[in-house]
Amino acid sequence: MRTSRLFVLIASLALLTVLSLSAAAQSEPIVIDFYYPSAIGDNVATIMDRYVAQFEEANPGIDINPVYAGSYTQTRDTIQTELNGGGAGPDVAVMLSTDLLSFIEEGHILPVQSYIDAGDDPAAWVGDFFPALLLNSYDADGALWSVPFQRSTPILYYNADMLAEAGYAEAPKNRDELLEIAQALTLPNGERWGLLVPFAGGFPIWMFQSFAIASGRNIVGDTFTDVYLSDPAVVSAAEFSRALGTEYGVGPVGGSVWGDTPTAFIAGQAAMIYHTTGSLTRILNEAPFQVGVGYLPSGPAGADGTGYGAPTGGGNLYIFNPVGQERSQEELDAAWQWVTFLSSPEVQADWGAATGYVAARVSAWDLDPLKSLAAEKPQYGVARDQLAFASREFTSYRAIDTQNIINTTLSAIISGAEPDAAAALASAQEQIDALLAEYK
Amino acid sequence: MKPALRHPPLFKKEPPMQDTALTASKAVSLPWSRRLLRMAFPYLLIAPTLILVFIFTLYPAANAVIDSLYSIPRSAREAPVFVGLGNYADLFTPDHFIGATFTLVIGNTLFFAVTSVLFSVPLSLGFALLLNQRMPLLGVWRFGIFYPALLPLIGAASIWAFLFSDTVGLINTVLRSLGGTTVNWLGDPNLVLISVTIVNIWKQAGYYMIFYLAGLQNIPRELYEAAALDGAHGWGMFSSITLPLLRRTSLFVLVVNFIFAFQTVEQLQALGQGNPGDRGTLLLYLIFKTIPERRNWGYVNAMTVILVLLLLTFTIANFFLFERGREDADA
Numbered sequence: 001m002r003t004s005r006l007f008v009l010i011a012s013l014a015l016l017t018v019l020s021l022s023a024a025a026q027s028e029p030i031v032i033d034f035y036y037p038s039a040i041g042d043n044v045a046t047i048m049d050r051y052v053a054q055f056e057e058a059n060p061g062i063d064i065n066p067v068y069a070g071s072y073t074q075t076r077d078t079i080q081t082e083l084n085g086g087g088a089g090p091d092v093a094v095m096l097s098t099d100l101l102s103f104i105e106e107g108h109i110l111p112v113q114s115y116i117d118a119g120d121d122p123a124a125w126v127g128d129f130f131p132a133l134l135l136n137s138y139d140a141d142g143a144l145w146s147v148p149f150q151r152s153t154p155i156l157y158y159n160a161d162m163l164a165e166a167g168y169a170e171a172p173k174n175r176d177e178l179l180e181i182a183q184a185l186t187l188p189n190g191e192r193w194g195l196l197v198p199f200a201g202g203f204p205i206w207m208f209q210s211f212a213i214a215s216g217r218n219i220v221g222d223t224f225t226d227v228y229l230s231d232p233a234v235v236s237a238a239e240f241s242r243a244l245g246t247e248y249g250v251g252p253v254g255g256s257v258w259g260d261t262p263t264a265f266i267a268g269q270a271a272m273i274y275h276t277t278g279s280l281t282r283i284l285n286e287a288p289f290q291v292g293v294g295y296l297p298s299g300p301a302g303a304d305g306t307g308y309g310a311p312t313g314g315g316n317l318y319i320f321n322p323v324g325q326e327r328s329q330e331e332l333d334a335a336w337q338w339v340t341f342l343s344s345p346e347v348q349a350d351w352g353a354a355t356g357y358v359a360a361r362v363s364a365w366d367l368d369p370l371k372s373l374a375a376e377k378p379q380y381g382v383a384r385d386q387l388a389f390a391s392r393e394f395t396s397y398r399a400i401d402t403q404n405i406i407n408t409t410l411s412a413i414i415s416g417a418e419p420d421a422a423a424a425l426a427s428a429q430e431q432i433d434a435l436l437a438e439y440k
Numbered sequence: 441m442k443p444a445l446r447h448p449p450l451f452k453k454e455p456p457m458q459d460t461a462l463t464a465s466k467a468v469s470l471p472w473s474r475r476l477l478r479m480a481f482p483y484l485l486i487a488p489t490l491i492l493v494f495i496f497t498l499y500p501a502a503n504a505v506i507d508s509l510y511s512i513p514r515s516a517r518e519a520p521v522f523v524g525l526g527n528y529a530d531l532f533t534p535d536h537f538i539g540a541t542f543t544l545v546i547g548n549t550l551f552f553a554v555t556s557v558l559f560s561v562p563l564s565l566g567f568a569l570l571l572n573q574r575m576p577l578l579g580v581w582r583f584g585i586f587y588p589a590l591l592p593l594i595g596a597a598s599i600w601a602f603l604f605s606d607t608v609g610l611i612n613t614v615l616r617s618l619g620g621t622t623v624n625w626l627g628d629p630n631l632v633l634i635s636v637t638i639v640n641i642w643k644q645a646g647y648y649m650i651f652y653l654a655g656l657q658n659i660p661r662e663l664y665e666a667a668a669l670d671g672a673h674g675w676g677m678f679s680s681i682t683l684p685l686l687r688r689t690s691l692f693v694l695v696v697n698f699i700f701a702f703q704t705v706e707q708l709q710a711l712g713q714g715n716p717g718d719r720g721t722l723l724l725y726l727i728f729k730t731i732p733e734r735r736n737w738g739y740v741n742a743m744t745v746i747l748v749l750l751l752l753t754f755t756i757a758n759f760f761l762f763e764r765g766r767e768d769a770d771a
Contacts, residue, residue, distance in 0.1 A: 076732060106734060107517065190607060190622045200606075200627050202713030252606040254627035254716055264607040323517065400733035405537055412717025417629030431537040438514065 029063045030334045035090035037075040037315065038068050047354050055341050062334045072096050072315065083108060083322050091327065091335045094149050094315040097136035098395035098403075101224055104139060105397075107323035113143040115336045128345070132312050132390035133360050140224060146316035147343045148360035150351070153310045153390055154210050155383050156297065157265060157283060158272040160290035171294030174307070175214070175240070178272075178297040182250035185271035190252065196270040199241060199255025204410045205394055205403060206313055207255070207274055211237040213309030213391050214299035219406070220394045225436045227396055229406065229429040230422070237299075238421045242414045254415035276313065277383040280356035284377065293379040295386045308389040314357060317342060358383045397439045402432050501748060508741035512734055520738075527742040538739050541718055541726060549723045552637055553701035560641045560648060561693055565686070567645060568652030569678075582653075589647035597710035600639045601626075604711070626712040632720035636704075636711050643707075644700065648693045655689035656682070695758040699751055723747055 034052075038045045045068045052064045067090065069075040076095060083089045089108070103109040116122045126134070126144070133148040158171055166185055172178040182194030197207055205219075212219050217233035220226065228234055245253035256264065262279045264270045266287045274296065275283075284291055298307030317339045321327050327335070341347060343360065349367035352359030359370055365384065374380045396402045409428040412418035470478075508527055510520035533539035571582050588596060603610045604625035612622040625635045663681050667673075672680070705724045708714055714721030714729065721729070727743050730736045 073732070080732065080734075102734070105514065107515070189616055190612060191616060193607065196607070200712065200715070202715055204715075252624050252627055254624065254629075256607060257601075257605060257626070257712075260605050260608050267608060269607050398733060398735060401537060401730075401736065404541075404729060408541070408715065408718045411715035412629065412719075415627055415629045415716030417717040417719060431535075431540070435537060 029061050030331055031063045031065055032091045032331070032335055032338055033065050033067060033088070034338065035067045035069050035075055035079060035093040037070065037072045037094060039070060044355060047351070051342065051347060055338060058341075059334075059337060062337065064338060079108070079320075080106075083325070086324075088325050089322055090320050091331060092338055093318050093320065095318055097146065097148070097151075097312070097314065097316045098393055098399055099318075100136060100139070100146055100316075101395060101397055101399055103318060104145065108318075108320055109145060110319045110321040110332065111139070111143045111145045112147060112319060112336065112339065113145070116144060128361050128363050129343075130358075130360060130362060130384075130387045132387045133358075135312065135392040136395060137316060146318050147339050149315055149317045149342055150355070150357045151312060151314040151316075151360050152276045152278045152357055153312050153383055153386060154207060154274050154296060155277055155280075155310070155386060156272060156294045157262075157275060157279075158292040158294065159265070159268065159270075159287075160292040162268075162271045162289070163292070164290075171292055172272075172297045173295075174298045175300045179248060179250070182244075182272060183248060186250050192268070193252070193256075193264070193270045194250035194272065195244065196251050196256040196261050196264060196273045197241070197244060198258040198261045198273075198275065199411065199414045200252075200257045201411075203258070203407060204255065204414060205406050206311060208237065208241060208410050208414075209311040209391075209394060210274065210296050210309065211241050211299075213311065214296065214307055215240070216299060216307070218309075218311075218391045220392055220396065224396050225440050227402065227429065227432050227436070229409075229425040229432070235422045235425055238410065238413050238425060241410075242416065242421065245414070246416055254411070277358055278314070278356050280379060280383070281354075282356070284379065291379065293382045295382065295389070308386065310386060310390050311393045312387075312390050313393050352380075356380075358387065396432075396436060398435050401435055405431050504741045504744045504748070508738060508745050511738045512736075514735075523738065527738040528746075531739065531742055531746075538730070538736070541721070542743065544718055545721050545723055545726045548633055548719070548721060549702060551633060552640070552704070552722055553698050555634075555637050556640050556644065556701050557694060557697045559637075560645045560697060561690065563641065564645045564648035564693065565652050565690075567649040568656055569682075571649070572653060572656045585649055586646040588643045588645075589650075591643075593643070593706040594710060596643055597639060597707040600635075600642075600707075601710045604635055626720075627716065629716045629719045632712050632716065636707060636720055636722075639707055639711065640701070640704065644697065648697070651689050651693055652686065655686045659685045691761045692758070695754055695761070698754050702747060702751055 036045070036048055038048070045066075048066055048068075052066055055064060056062065069078045072095065075093065076099060079089050079093060079095075081087075083106075095103070116125060119125055129148055132153075133151050134144070137144050137146045137148070139145055156171060162185055163169075163171075163181060166181070168181050168184075172181050178195065184194070186192065186194035198204075199207055209219060212234050215233040215237040217228055217231045217237075219228050219231075219234055221228065241255070244251050245255065251270075256270075256273075261270070261273050261275055262283055265273045265275075266283060268289070280293070295308050296310050298309075319332065319335045319339060321332060345359075345361045345364040345367055348359040348361045348364035349370040351357060352364060353369040353373045359365060364370055365374060365381075370380075374384075394403065394406070405428050409418070409424050413421045413424050418424040507520075509522060509524060511523045511526065512520055530536045530539055531542045534543055567585050571578065571585065575581070591599075602608075606612060606622070606624050606627055609625070611625070615622050624631065626632050659682065663685075664677060667677050667681060702722075703724055704722050705728055708720060708722060708725045712720050714725055718726075723743065724747065727740055727747070730743070731740050
């Protein structure tokens with residue numbers, strides 16, 4: 001009697017376990033590990049948590065597991081370390097648009113072109129993104145790999161009150177006007193700078209691209225092996241960038257530090273600054289004066305409306321399907337759904353208004369809250385309109401090495417450590433050509 | 441009674457003087473498991489440390505040496521190519537993209553190490569001498585000087601990034617209000633390494649002071665009293681008693697200082713990221729900057745091997761100077 005009771009008990013327990021396990025297996029949602037470059041508890045991470053909740057409610061079969069891994073560099077290092085060590089890595093990640101080639105070469109990511117082609121209207125879907133923001137998404141064969149998410153571009157911020165006091169009603173349109181206003185508003189001994197350009201630190205290349213493009217030659221061409229450093233237009237742009245500090249004295253020699261630049265502007269210690277659109281919300285909220293926003297002024301040759309130009313920047317969405325760690329079709333489909341959601345006009349309109357990143361979809365600008373914000377504060381529209389003149393952000397094969405070479409060379413020239421700009425750029429060009437020879 | 445005390449029961453069981461053959465035969469008569477345990481016991485005791493050292497130091501180091509002989513091909517699907525000492529040769533080729541930086545950075549690192557030592561050793565000794573005396577609020581002073589050593593590196597460096605900032609920085613704001621000329625601490629290519637060194641000296645001096653304080657307090661008072669009776673004072677006492685008896689501390693501080701100098705990374709991230717023109721880049725930071733590109737791993741490993749060799753040199757020097765010095769002192 002006792003043995004059989006015990007047997008029944010054990011058997012029923014076992015049956016229950018098996019049943020519950022299989023039930024769990026059936027309703028087990030697909031988990032998408034989503035790596036996002038931000039700190040936990042950060043303002044931006046809080047917004048992201050809201051999107052995750054929205055998406056999960058609309059897609060009950062998919063769980064998004066956001067991982068806030070720090071800066072872009074830290075997130076990339078995390079991904080590389082995991083994948084090199086045989087780990088699974090993320091399913092979806094927001095990484096710099098310029099990381100595309102290394103991810104392709106390392107076999108980490110999946111092209112999204114097939115998903116786009118399988119959609120209802122591929123041309124309309126792609127066409128709704130600002131073309132400049134897709135320039136860093138294609139590979140050499142024209143397939144699309146990454147989808148714009150948090151994109152930015154440098155713009156000119158100016159202290160409109162200060163300019164008005166000095167008799168300037170408008171933002172400078174070209175290099176001559178830029179210099180004139182900057183010199184007029186500079187006070188001696190760094191008490192107030194006329195123009196701060198954040199060249200200092202480890203990443204002058206992005207700001208420099210603005211000057212190179214305005215001088216008539218982006219440093220990167222249409223393929224991933226075209227680098228133009230020794231072009232006369234680029235040399236003159238480098239010399240002008242240096243002269244802002246050494247000759248004209250409208251800013252510190254070597255340029256300002258990235259993080260200090262908006263702080264100095266808000267504190268009234270700089271009349272004009274070049275900075276990312278990503279700083280727009282903060283500057284508008286904190287500056288105790290009328291903030292003007294304009295296109296980056298054109299180069300020396302261009303009249304108004306011509307010769308404008310800026311690189312694009314920021315992060316794109318990547319779907320990961322690493323070599324040796326291939327995902328199932330269901331997981332990839334779920335990842336694509338998440339990517340479509342984040343890049344949708346609705347989310348982009350919300351995201352752009354909340355952060356100041358340029359909403360990447362044209363139709364996002366017809367949706368609230370972005371629509372009413374842009375109507376109320378026209379500054380938000382400037383970066384969008386400047387996109388018409390925007391070019392590719394620098395990238396190439398072995399992008400980390402080529403960027404390191406260019407950043408070091410530029411900072412040496414602009415800080416005055418390297419007096420001969422043409423020779424320094426020619427030697428950098430030589431080093432890069434040697435690196436890229438095998439890819440040509 | 442006394443003899444009984446001299447011969448406690450223990451000796452009766454196992455007399456101190458024994459025939460070696462007898463011991464051997466006794467050992468042999470132990471069960472084999474006990475014998476194995478006895479033989480293995482010392483190794484078991486050092487095993488935890490040895491395993492950790494093997495996993496986290498010896499194995500990676502050996503791996504780095506092997507990997508430094510390979511070059512990484514374009515596709516992640518291809519196997520690395522054996523290039524012998526090619527990576528090392530590239531590091532010392534000034535025209536090569538990595539060689540141009542590497543030679544500059546080795547120079548920077550040596551400058552940084554030597555300058556840090558030249559200033560922080562006398563400074564920490566000075567602090568220790570000063571704070572080894574009786575004075576009001578002694579604890580506060582000692583804590584104040586030691587405090588920078590307690591701060592996390594990146595936090596301390598961020599404070600200095602603000603102090604050094606060209607436009608909004610504290611130092612330049614003060615200079616400006618006094619009517620002085622401002623200084624571009626991190627933007628001037630000839631100044632950036634000095635600025636980074638200043639932060640390092642500020643950070644480390646208090647730490648070394650602790651060693652000097654301990655060293656000073658180990659010097660017997662009687663030596664000074666005896667010297668005073670013989671008419672010595674001031675500099676004489678310092679140069680013939682204090683300094684020689686702090687020799688071991690000084691050597692230790694010197695070596696640790698050098699090793700730290702080669703391990704500097706965090707400050708640089710906050711203080712100009714090695715630019716302008718890599719004039720502020722140090723060896724480990726260069727490795728950190730080069731590693732994200734997969735195809736550089738051969739160079740990264742070669743640089744790591746060179747770094748480890750340099751540190752090993754200092755460690756061995758430390759062993760011979762410091763450990764042997766101790767024997768001299770004990771003798």
